[in-house]
Amino acid sequence: xxxxxxxxxxxxxxxxxxxxxxxxxxxxxxxxxxxxxxxxxxxxxxxxxxxxxxxxxxxxxxxxxxxxxxxxxxxxxxxxxxxxxxxxxxxxxxxxxxxxxxxxxxxxxxxxxxxxxxxxxxxxxxxxxxxxxxxxxxxxxxxxxxxxxxxxxxxxxxxxxxxxxxxxxxxxxxxxxxxxxxxxxxxxxxxxxxxxxxxxxxxxxxxxxxxxxxxxxxxxxxxxxxxxxxxxxxxxxxxxxxxxxxxxxxxxxxxxxxxxxxxxxxxxxxxxxxxxxxxxxxxxxxxxxxxxxxxxxxxxxxxxxxxxxxxxxxxxxxxxxxxxxxxxxxxxxxxxxxxxxxxxxxxxxxxxxxxxxxxxxxxxxxxxxxxxxxxxxxxxxxxxxxxxxxxxxxxxxxxxxxxxxxxxxxxxxxxxxxxxxxxxxxxxxxxxxxxxxxxxxxxxxxxxxxxxxxxxxxxxxxxxxxxxxxxxxxxxxxxxxxxxxxxxxxxxxxxxxxxxxxxxx
DNA sequence: AAAAAAG
Numbered sequence: 001x002x003x004x005x006x007x008x009x010x011x012x013x014x015x016x017x018x019x020x021x022x023x024x025x026x027x028x029x030x031x032x033x034x035x036x037x038x039x040x041x042x043x044x045x046x047x048x049x050x051x052x053x054x055x056x057x058x059x060x061x062x063x064x065x066x067x068x069x070x071x072x073x074x075x076x077x078x079x080x081x082x083x084x085x086x087x088x089x090x091x092x093x094x095x096x097x098x099x100x101x102x103x104x105x106x107x108x109x110x111x112x113x114x115x116x117x118x119x120x121x122x123x124x125x126x127x128x129x130x131x132x133x134x135x136x137x138x139x140x141x142x143x144x145x146x147x148x149x150x151x152x153x154x155x156x157x158x159x160x161x162x163x164x165x166x167x168x169x170x171x172x173x174x175x176x177x178x179x180x181x182x183x184x185x186x187x188x189x190x191x192x193x194x195x196x197x198x199x200x201x202x203x204x205x206x207x208x209x210x211x212x213x214x215x216x217x218x219x220x221x222x223x224x225x226x227x228x229x230x231x232x233x234x235x236x237x238x239x240x241x242x243x244x245x246x247x248x249x250x251x252x253x254x255x256x257x258x259x260x261x262x263x264x265x266x267x268x269x270x271x272x273x274x275x276x277x278x279x280x281x282x283x284x285x286x287x288x289x290x291x292x293x294x295x296x297x298x299x300x301x302x303x304x305x306x307x308x309x310x311x312x313x314x315x316x317x318x319x320x321x322x323x324x325x326x327x328x329x330x331x332x333x334x335x336x337x338x339x340x341x342x343x344x345x346x347x348x349x350x351x352x353x354x355x356x357x358x359x360x361x362x363x364x365x366x367x368x369x370x371x372x373x374x375x376x377x378x379x380x381x382x383x384x385x386x387x388x389x390x391x392x393x394x395x396x397x398x399x400x401x402x403x404x405x406x407x408x409x410x411x412x413x414x415x416x417x418x419x420x421x422x423x424x425x426x427x428x429x430x431x432x433x434x435x436x437x438x439x440x441x442x443x444x445x446x447x448x449x450x451x452x453x454x455x456x457x458x459x460x461x462x463x464x465x466x467x468x469x470x471x472x473x474x475x476x477x478x479x480x481x482x483x484x485x486x487x488x489x490x491x492x493x494x495x496x497x498x499x500x501x502x503x504x505x
Numbered sequence: 506a507a508a509a510a511a512g
Contacts, residue, residue, distance in 0.1 A: 081509065108511055131511040161509050249507055273509055299508050320506065348506095 006032040009061050011098035016057065019094055025050030026207040032058045035181065040202035042195055043183040046330055049207050052306070055151050055181050056091045059125070062149065064099050068122035072146035073104070076174070077127045078167065080157040082107040082277060083284065083305055085127050088153070092125055101125060108132045109277030116141050130158070130166040137173070144173045155184035155191045156323075157303055164190055171198045186323070217333035219341045221353065221364045225373030226346045229316060230260060232372040236342065237266065237294070242311035243287075246296045247328045249317035257316060258296040267291070272298035303327040308337075315343035318352045322359040342367070 003016050003024055016022075024032065027045045034041055035058035045051045059075060068074050079085040089105045096103075104118035106128035115132075119141050126133075126147075136142050150171070152158065158167055171180075180199045184191050195202065224232045237244065248254045251272040258270035269283040269292040280300075287295045288307055295301070296316075302324050310332045319325045325343070332339025343364065345353050357363050 129510060135511055157509090163510075166510095251508075302508090317507095324508095 001029055007036050008032065008057060009064065012057060012061055012095065015095045015097050016053075018097075021053075025054070027051050027205060028054045028057070030205045030207075031055065031181075034203045034205075035059070035179075036061065038062075038179050040179060040199040041181045042187075042199065042202045042204050043181065044185070044187060044204075044206035045183060046185045046327075051183055052088055052091050052153075053095070055153075055183070056088065056095055059149065059151075060092070060096045060099055060101060063101055063124045068102055068124045069146060070122045071119055071141065072143045073119070073123045073126035074146060075125050075149035075151070076133075076144065076147050076170075077125065077151040077153060078133070078158070078170070079127065079129055080154045080161055080163065081300060081303070082109060082129055083280065083300070084154065084303075085129050086281070087306060089127050092127070103127065106132045106136060107277070108135075112136065130163045130170070133170065134166055137170075144170070145175055147174050148178045150174055150178055150180045152180070152182045152194075154303060155182050155194065156186045156188060159188060159190050160323075164194060167194065168197075185327070216337065217329055217339045217341050219329065219343070219364045220367040221343045221345050222367055222369050222372055224344045224346060224369075226348070228371060228373040229344055229346075230257070232344065232369050233257075233314060233316060234264060235369055235371060236314070237261075241294075243293045243309055244295070244312040244314055245301065245307075245310055245328075245331050246294065246314040246316050247302065247319070248296065248298060249320065251298050253317065254296050254298050261294060261296065266294050268294035268296055270296045271301050273300045299324055299328070301331070303330075305331060307331065311337075311339060313339065313341040315341070318343055318345055318349040318356070320352055322352070322355040325356045326360065 001024060002022050003013050006024060006029065008016075026049065027043055028050050031041055031043055031054040035055060043051060043054065045054075055077075063074055066074065077085075077088055079088060085105060085107050089103060092101065092103050101124040102118070102122065103125040104115055104123040104127070106115050106126060108129060108131050112132075112135075115136065119126075119136070126142075133142070137144070152167060155167075158164060180202075182191075182195050182199060182202070222232060222236075233246070246257065248257060251274050254270050254272045258268050261268040269286055271280050271283045275283075283292075283295065284305075284307075286292045299319070302319075313329050313332045315325070315328060319328060329339075329341035332341060343353075343356075353364075
């Protein structure tokens with residue numbers, strides 16, 4: 001199967017070929033012919049499965065015939081966030097280069113003037129976030145009566161964000177005879193209701209359940225004391241990280257952590273919802289072109305963002321909502337590349353971890369990092385096994401017995417996880433055992449950590465004095481490292497401690 | 506417990 005078999009025009013196939021793609025993904029192969037035939041579609045798929053191209057490509061051909069009229073867009077694509085909307089617009093530019101389609105991107109945070117001008121001229125494709133679309137509609141700048149094709153993308157996220165009433169309003173303003181494509185990673189009841197109401201005998205397409213979390217992502221959890229998160233992260237980044245997105249739960253944490261990383265000599269940037277739109281775009285661009293290789297992010301970047309070659313995702317804070325975990329780690333391991341996803345777990349995160357592991361149906365392997373203080377955190381009264389915490393009592397007990405092997409049968413790696421009375425910061429044997437890779441710092445450690453931790457927490461001789469530059473982490477990657485092909489994700493060597501998993505699974 | 510989206 002390749003793109004030429006799907007019924008797309010030659011110009012379009014040329015544009016796809018120019019972009020370096022030849023084989024359609026599962027969702028593309030299933031959706032494109034149906035969209036071309038004018039059918040409604042429910043697509044259960046994450047981005048990264050090629051979902052965007054699955055509707056962008058056929059839409060370009062469908063809209064290639066006919067022309068737009070002033071204020072009457074011919075098609076509408078709804079996206080939950082501004083970044084996703086902009087990303088879809090980029091796809092239209094990329095694949096529509098041999099077609100002359102007009103397009104308007106209606107998102108908040110930027111001035112309305114240009115958007116209104118584009119609408120006045122008439123557009124074939126309207127790509128919008130609900131807020132700005134409703135705003136412009138209420139001002140009388142848009143007529144949706146000529147809009148025969150609607151795409152509701154990331155429907156489950158629209159639901160999370162409270163957009164469903166807006167979506168319903170918008171649906172009723174479109175002509176009743178239209179084609180509707182709905183994409184969602186999951187199908188919670190409100191989305192099912194929405195599709196029952198606004199889609200007509202849709203074709204149901206489901207690919208790679210997101211909860212099964214992409215096999216190309218190697219996951220790990222790191223038990224860490226809250227106050228040692230920063231040092232632990234630095235240690236892991238020092239070991240050599242190509243490109244990382246670091247998720248935090250709060251915007252303030254994003255800001256603080258990015259500041260600390262920059263002070264520590266890392267090439268990092270940040271993105272969160274309190275930033276000006278242009279700053280968000282600028283930071284994303286820097287991340288994409290390699291000016292920075294670490295992006296500290298709130299959940300604004302958790303879903304859908306398609307940045308190639310992200311080698312690592314760190315959950316600096318464990319996400320409260322388990323769905324967010326799946327979405328966050330999905331920023332790595334994209335387009336056939338491999339990725340690593342590490343989640344910091346503090347004592348407060350027990351319930352969040354339990355929910356995550358329940359959702360993904362597996363126990364995330366635990367890895368240990370020197371100085372995380374994780375062993376101390378574990379010295380608390382034993383908690384129930386994470387995945388079983390919410391299970392009925394009887395299951396809990398039997399399951400627990402099974403998963404906990406007798407002490408002396410466990411590997412030494414397992415023993416490293418044993419609760420211990422000894423503070424690992426003082427205990428050389430533990431340090432030696434857990435530190436598999438020697439850290440190298442961009443700047444002498446003392447310079448970096450000047451304002452972070454009291455000196456005494458780190459034995460002086462532990463601090464490397466070499467002038468060694470940090471490996472890839474400190475250096476902007478060459479731009480050809482990624483973003484110039486579909487399969488150019490990171491596949492480089494992995495520092496030992498990042499690739500070694502300990503016990504549990 | 507937060508963040509996102511309209512300003």
